[in-house]
Amino acid sequence: MRTRWRAAHILAHRDGGHALLRDGEIVWEGDTIAYVGTRYDGPVDAELDLGEALVMPGLIDLDALTDIHHLVLDSWAPQETGGGLLWSRAYFTDRRHDVFTPAERATVREYALVQLALHGITTYMPIASEVHSAWAEPYDELVDMARTSRRIGLRGYLGPAYRSGVNVTLPDGSRGVEFDEELGREGLRDAERFLDHTAALADPLVNGVLLPCRIETLTEQLLRETARIARRRDVLVRLHCLQGMHERDLVRELHGTTPLRLLERTGLLDTRLLVPHGIVIDRHPAVHGEDRGDLATLAAADVSVVHCPQTSLRYGQVLHSFDACRRAGVNLCLGTDSFPPDLIRGMDLGVHLAKVVDGRPDAAPAERYVEAATLGGARALGRTDLGRLEAGAQADLVAFRLDDIRDGVQDDPVRTFLLNGTARQATHSVVAGRPVMTDGRIPGTDLVNLRRRAQSLFDRMREAYSERDLHRRGTRELFPPTFPPYEEGRP
Incomplete structure (x- = not known):
């Protein structure tokens, strides 16, 4: 036709x-x-x-939220709320469980994928929070998600997220990582099994990739195994790293080196690697505040940085800098990483944040961001047939x-x-x-009904933060309203 x-x-x-x-x-x-x-x-x-x-x-979103939105809660949280509303150590040890049933998780995925489609995204690589899961992402859940993605008609690069540790709030209120290495190995086995599943589907809209979680939640052995499998099977790897000072401190404590050096040491720089968000490198003001070679290392390894300007800003962070990455030869692509999955708003924010960072109105003109959302995403995926008309x-x-x-x-x-x-x-x-x-x-999606079901699930997810909280505080204390409620009859 x-x-x-x-x-x-x-x-x-x-x-x-x-x-x-x-x-x-x-x-x-x-x-x-x-x-x-x-x-x-x-x-x-x-x-x-x-x-x-x-x-x-078609817009390419390589850090696409496929979850019920949590940033609306935790991006406002003061530090004393509990270090980003993490699990307590007691919850990790004694009480962790899935907040949603598999059927409810399927609704969450459908809601998120429909949101991507409604915002003009045609190709995506998913990201979801594990806070409200018993651990990470099981194989069956991704099989179901691939089915939903195919029905809607999006082009997905999918794999179950896996980890061997989880960020927790310790009894003294500080943050750390608690590990369960067997769950990490099991997750990697599921990830490789999903690669076999996508190969058997032989559907060009479903592509298997390796999606380990945050670098500080993976043992060095799991990182090495990920690199080995990625090289053997020639598949993409996306690993959240270089995204915060807390991550940098934890990696140094756990491994005695920086996140970038750990990527190098474990062989991940020798894979087809995508890195959201690429913020905390030597140029970051809290590190050295100057270029000491990190961008050259990323460029030489052909690493793609998945820039998420809207989400970074909501957490008070910014890339240092878009123009510096481009000049160093680092491939920049884009992600949304939160709601709304609006790459147009994200590009606009990125253009103006770049002006502030570099002190020039032409630091990152609009066309450079459009290229990142299209051609940059295609380069990250190794696709010369995407991102262009x-x-x-x-x-x-x-x-x-x-x-x-x-x-x-x-x-x-x-x-x-x-x-x-x-x-x-x-x-x-x-x-x-x-x-x-x-x-x-x-077509085929009842948006009114889907919105109602998603709101009900979000309300349950919000309530569940209390049982994970170190002090078991209620949701009103964890998530205070912007303004007090109006009470009839009060002067």
């Missing part, structure tokens, strides 16, 4: 980079783009005139409407959209030639 879209603006691809096509057409057949230009004269089976819209390559590429594309007066007057459509718009303006998307979103809806 041959399909044509027309739009006022198409972010096409030419000579190795994006180029803005006005009043253009894009045609695809099967899963592949056949034509991008202004006057296609061949036959088509279906067509759509999107009018005043911007058609972009040109003949022969995969038909992954998304349309954002630009005709609302609230968007303001328009200069350059891409720059104006990033400054004034949000991903909620997405109306249509296609992955591998198949419609995923149509007129702002996900």
